Amino acid sequence: MPVVNRIADYAEEMTAWRRHLHRHPELRFDCQNTAAFIAERLRAFGVDEIHEGIATSGLVAIIEGQGEGPTIGLRADMDALPIEELTGADYASTVPGRMHACGHDGHVTMLLGAARYLAETRRFAGRVALLFQPAEEDGGGGEVMVREGVMDRFGISQVYGIHNAPNVPLGRFVTAPGPLMAAVDTATVRVIGKGGHGATPHETVDPVVAIVGMVSALQTIISRNLYTLDDLVLSVTQIHTGSASNIxxxxxxxxxxxxxxxxxxxxxxxxxxxxxxxxxAAAYGVRVEIDYELGYPPTVNDPAKAGFAAEVAAEIAGEAGVEANANREMGSEDFAYMLEARPGAYLFLGTGPGAGLHHPAYDFNDAASPLGASFFARLVERAQPLEA
Structure with a gap:
């Protein structure tokens, strides 16, 4: 896999950055220490501008190329998850109940590696905007950054992001034109009946049987209301009721x-x-309170940008190492908001065998960092080339 030579030179440093971030995970919008670490590295690299405090703890860094041209945005998410780590690594989380179980430490490292290379070489026209975003896992930090005007403020014309993919071969890039990941909504239903003794159910209005009926019937939306070739997942994930066997x-x-x-x-x-x-509820004689929350929209790649990104990925992984028309996935991602604001593309980068995302034994494969950094670097150079 042809990693950019200069990026390969500081692969060891990238591993050190990633493991530092792994030891010190932060949640949601409270990524101030992570952002400070990133800003310190960026200043050492000699980037031209650093704008901090965006979406609370996010930051945008600008690298000027040579001559006039547009601005391309590259995004990395920074936040961790409220999970107790079980990797046993010597660089495991030092914060109880928190860990980088989704590889955002690796995403930051990839973008930092690209930033160092681009600040050194500047073999591109226009500008690069490096978007370091908090609260991807919970809070919609991508939406907040867009709402705070980063696309207009920094003149970003196109935007790209990468997510690591465990159990996909190391270095394999996966993307697709159009929808890549799903919208996610969350519904919570409270069912209110009349309690009583289990021996005299006729004196009660039983919420348990009502819940069972509702949960079963909701699956008919998929089987009887939806065209067979449309994609939908509706999973009831929690049911809570009761306190004793006879009540x-x-x-x-x-x-x-x-x-x-x-x-x-x-x-x-x-x-x-x-x-x-x-x-x-009417049939069972209970009352219901429904909280139906619309979450992240679908992640939709611009077809032309996705095709271009796949071409660049092939420079790193070879033609056989790129899946450019992958099946879309039912997971969700708040990079969707950035793709709603500007054309661009989102890709997965294989990190090889290991525990899955959001698993307490998950760990990012450091061998993937130079690959992702090389992709970002070549993407900029190809998208905004210098005049011959």
Missing amino acids: IPEDGWFCATIRTFTPEVRDLVRRRFHEIVEGH
Whole structure:
């Protein structure tokens, strides 16, 4: 795999950066120490501008190329997860109950490696905007950065991001034109009945049987309301009720995650969810309170930009190392907001065998960092070449 030679020269330093970040995970928007570490490295690299405090702890760094030209945006997310680490690594998290279980420490490292190379060489026209974003896992930091005006403020014309992919061969790039990842919505339903003794159910209004009926019926949205070739996942992930074997509880609740790709399917599911739950409530004589929260939109690649990104990836991984028309995935990603604001593309980069994302034994493969950094660097040089 042809890693850019200069980036290969500081691969060992990149590993040290990543492991420092891994030891010191931060959550949501509270990534101040992570941002300070990033800013310190960027200043040492000689970037031209650093703008801090965006979306609370995010930052944008600018590297000027040679001559006039547009601005290309490159994004890395910074936040960790509220998970107790079980890797046993000597650089494991030093913060109880927090770890980089999704590889955002690796994403930051890849972008820092590219930043160092681009600041040294400047073999491109226009400018590069490096977007270091908090709160991807929870809080929608990408949306906040867009809402705070980073695209207009820095004149970004196109934007790109990478996510690591464990159990995909190391160095393999995966992307697709159009929808790549799903929108995610979350529904929570409280069901209120009348509690009583389990021996006298006729004196109660049982919320348990109502919940069971609702959960079962909601699956008919997929089997009976949706065209077979449309993609939808509706998973009820929690049911909570009851306190003893001989007591019918007063109430209970359940929640579900809903994954879709189009506004039409998203609207259909929301409407049918309410109809089914409220209909069952009437049938069982219970009351319901529905909190249906719209989350991240689908991650939709610009087809031309995705094709261009795949071409650049082939320089790093070879033609056989790029899957340019992959199946879309039901996971979600708040880079979607940046792709709504500007054309661009999102890619996965294989990191080889290992525990999956969000698993307590997950660890980013440091061998992937120079590959991702090389991709970002060549992307800039190809997208904004110097005049011959």
